[in-house]
Amino acid sequence: MDRDFFTERDSEAVVISRSGPKAEPRVKEIVDSLVRHLHAVVKEPEPTLDEWLAAISFLTRTGKLCTDWRQEFILLSDVLGISMLVETINNRKTSGETESTVLGPFHVAGAPHYDNGANICRDGKGTPLFVSGRVLDTEDKPIAGASLDVWQANDDGFYDVQQKGTQPDNNLRGIFTSDRDGRFHFRSAYPHYYPIPADGTAGDLLRALDRDQYRPAHIHFIVSAPGFRPVTTHLFTPDCPWLKKDAVFGVKQSLIADFRKSNDAVLAKALGVTAPFYEVAWDFILGRA
Amino acid sequence: MDRDFFTERDSEAVVISRSGPKAEPRVKEIVDSLVRHLHAVVKEPEPTLDEWLAAISFLTRTGKLCTDWRQEFILLSDVLGISMLVETINNRKTSGETESTVLGPFHVAGAPHYDNGANICRDGKGTPLFVSGRVLDTEDKPIAGASLDVWQANDDGFYDVQQKGTQPDNNLRGIFTSDRDGRFHFRSAYPHYYPIPADGTAGDLLRALDRDQYRPAHIHFIVSAPGFRPVTTHLFTPDCPWLKKDAVFGVKQSLIADFRKSNDAVLAKALGVTAPFYEVAWDFILGRA
Numbered sequence: 001m002d003r004d005f006f007t008e009r010d011s012e013a014v015v016i017s018r019s020g021p022k023a024e025p026r027v028k029e030i031v032d033s034l035v036r037h038l039h040a041v042v043k044e045p046e047p048t049l050d051e052w053l054a055a056i057s058f059l060t061r062t063g064k065l066c067t068d069w070r071q072e073f074i075l076l077s078d079v080l081g082i083s084m085l086v087e088t089i090n091n092r093k094t095s096g097e098t099e100s101t102v103l104g105p106f107h108v109a110g111a112p113h114y115d116n117g118a119n120i121c122r123d124g125k126g127t128p129l130f131v132s133g134r135v136l137d138t139e140d141k142p143i144a145g146a147s148l149d150v151w152q153a154n155d156d157g158f159y160d161v162q163q164k165g166t167q168p169d170n171n172l173r174g175i176f177t178s179d180r181d182g183r184f185h186f187r188s189a190y191p192h193y194y195p196i197p198a199d200g201t202a203g204d205l206l207r208a209l210d211r212d213q214y215r216p217a218h219i220h221f222i223v224s225a226p227g228f229r230p231v232t233t234h235l236f237t238p239d240c241p242w243l244k245k246d247a248v249f250g251v252k253q254s255l256i257a258d259f260r261k262s263n264d265a266v267l268a269k270a271l272g273v274t275a276p277f278y279e280v281a282w283d284f285i286l287g288r289a
Numbered sequence: 290m291d292r293d294f295f296t297e298r299d300s301e302a303v304v305i306s307r308s309g310p311k312a313e314p315r316v317k318e319i320v321d322s323l324v325r326h327l328h329a330v331v332k333e334p335e336p337t338l339d340e341w342l343a344a345i346s347f348l349t350r351t352g353k354l355c356t357d358w359r360q361e362f363i364l365l366s367d368v369l370g371i372s373m374l375v376e377t378i379n380n381r382k383t384s385g386e387t388e389s390t391v392l393g394p395f396h397v398a399g400a401p402h403y404d405n406g407a408n409i410c411r412d413g414k415g416t417p418l419f420v421s422g423r424v425l426d427t428e429d430k431p432i433a434g435a436s437l438d439v440w441q442a443n444d445d446g447f448y449d450v451q452q453k454g455t456q457p458d459n460n461l462r463g464i465f466t467s468d469r470d471g472r473f474h475f476r477s478a479y480p481h482y483y484p485i486p487a488d489g490t491a492g493d494l495l496r497a498l499d500r501d502q503y504r505p506a507h508i509h510f511i512v513s514a515p516g517f518r519p520v521t522t523h524l525f526t527p528d529c530p531w532l533k534k535d536a537v538f539g540v541k542q543s544l545i546a547d548f549r550k551s552n553d554a555v556l557a558k559a560l561g562v563t564a565p566f567y568e569v570a571w572d573f574i575l576g577r578a
Contacts, residue, residue, distance in 0.1 A: 006377070055359065
């Protein structure tokens with residue numbers, strides 16, 4: 001094959017053959033794969049010159065939307081399922097370990113540390129929730145001293161950092177530690193679904209594809225312990241209408257938890273909440289590092 | 290297959306299945322192809338989370354570099370061979386029609402109209418060049434009144450619009466018209482190779498891949514006539530050291546012309562140039578619309 005000059009048939013090979021001997025091997029491996037597949041995308045639907053220009057304009061607008069507090073390319077990666085795929089490939093689980101899902105943009109390093117039992121809901125909105133469980137290794141042995149970094153949106157569907165000045169600081173976020181039996185428990189509010197920011201190019205794409213803009217209700221966790229592999233994950237409520245339509249594909253079946261509603265006023269009092277309330281019990285399983 | 294929830298194996302199918310019944314069909318066709326291939330790119334080299342973030346940052350910087358006078362995403366498309374592939378797919382040629390190549394960013398609408406024989410080199414730099422030829426249909430019949438929009442870089446490797454205030458306005462660009470026999474001729478300067486702008490992300494990519502940054506010497510043409518399909522193309526000089534290494538893959542073998550050097554002072558005088566000079570004869574073949 002003559003790769004000196006461009007031909008439609010061998011277009012990928014011509015581009016790939018042009019790298020020199022000092023190419024960075026990992027960059028070349030990734031870009032070669034990208035070139036093969038992007039050329040295939042051109043060869044399949046055969047975009048017109050106007051469609052190609054529209055794609056250039058879409059990418060340019062996406063870049064212009066990015067600021068210190070907004071990352072539209074990550075959002076685009078999210079709604080195309082790329083973020084979830086990269087997360088999953090980098091955290092393949094075996095032996096019953098808790099599965100991972102996307103970190104999302106609303107984690108804050110340095111949330112307050114709390115004793116077990118604390119209530120992280122500072123705005124008083126929503127239905128009370130009691131969360132309890134254990135951190136275990138893959139042989140069902142408790143892990144004492146594990147850290148559980150927890151965060152979630154409030155009953156209006158916003159994280160504290162999206163409503164600075166409106167929500168109390170550190171509303172619905174905090175760090176707990178498992179006790180000698182691997183147990184943890186805390187109080188919060190039943191989570192609510194929410195839309196992703198849809199006023200940019202990612203929103204334009206969702207609308208053009210007639211797709212939904214919502215994330216189903218969930219609570220975020222990063223669970224870690226010395227000697228174990230940490231897990232970044234969510235717990236999903238079982239009855240959210242958006243559970244099977246997550247705009248960013250974060251739901252895995254193994255992460256849907258059994259949140260139960262209760263009207264038991266005596267139990268509520270014992271748990272430090274008011275009826276009606278929800279409770280969920282969940283064990284996190286970590287693999288050895 | 291259960292497409293309600295994300296799985297690594299069926300990740301593409303889960304994303305594609307999420308479009309609704311009111312999706313714009315052409316957007317869906319193109320984005321579905323893109324999703325299949327981008328997921329394959331993740332599944333082949335399996336980027337780490339840091340590599341994924343580096344890609345997000347690269348795209349963001351590319352967007353930030355775009356201005357009214359610079360389009361880094363087009364440059365990126367160019368160096369990945371995408372632009373050339375889109376151009377080629379949209380202008381497949383049959384029956385000996387002149388092949389197309391990339392338009393490039395330096396065409397200016399509304400260049401001056403000249404009579405045959407005019408000299409478009411206004412800065413006096415470089416070796417004189419005499420260009421002549423015919424515009425023909427695919428049965429070798431002359432096309433009278435065809436328009437030939439011509440532009441090229443100067444002997445320093447810059448287009449007039451890159452050096453406003455330094456080069457004379459409309460240096461090395463103009464529009465000619467074929468005569469009753471389909472013939473055209475004009476004077477110019479022997480073209481020079483030049484580097485593409487390499488101070489942005491496209492340049493970063495070329496360096497990481499140990500690739501060259503040059504475009505081989507060429508003259509741009511858009512040739513059009515009523516009733517015929519126009520062609521956007523280049524003529525390349527045969528001896529340029531970058532001919533087989535065009536950074537944007539614009540060279541097709543059929544577009545390499547026989548530029549000949551001459552020391553014939555008598556011929557030079559007859560052609561309105563000074564020896565030594567180059568001459569090139571080239572026929573453009575247009576297909577019926």
